[in-house]
Amino acid sequence: MSKPLGYYTNYTPGEETLLATLQDNYGAAFEKISKREKLVILSVLASHIGCQLEGDCRAEIFTVAKQITEQLTIADQAGIMEAIIGQIRWGQNFVVSGEPPMEQ
Template sequence: MSKPLGYYTNSTPGDDTLLATLQDKYGAAFEKISKREKLVILTALASHVGCQLEGDCREEIFTIAKQMIEQLTIADQTGIMEAIIVQIRWGQNFVVEKQESPMQQ
């Protein structure tokens, strides 16, 4: 069973905030939002947060992501998402500096 949003956020029941409104409408653990809808929210938030961070993304990471999509089961893919979310929230931040292409050297 999922924990309520307040466990993961600074939300307190009864607050007059977006999180309180969402909990009222969709449940304290978003139980009234489908798995597909949760993935849409996750995708949008991940994209937004990623754009706020410094550094670049290595080309090989896109290849790795494609391989994961093609070769891993849905269960393994969601497990990887969970592991990455924990690492993003609580782990160290390795920053990839912008790499010069051979034409710029």
């Protein structure tokens, strides 16, 4: 994260919120959190958000995920993560089985 937390969230400097505490403890750009720790947080957040959505995941997606982890470089895997995060964040997702897109 090269930009400060407020760029990505609703954090406003001076507020006393969890976002303020995170920034105080780990830096405005999470520079005090290791790459491994950031991936753990990302994994937990992805699981939590995924559990909030209705519907099931197509079985083929697990195969695709396995192929990605086995056949692509770490850099390409990280690129896919970035692309998916952008699509989730800004609502550019394919609707499966009549499911409405995730609300922002």
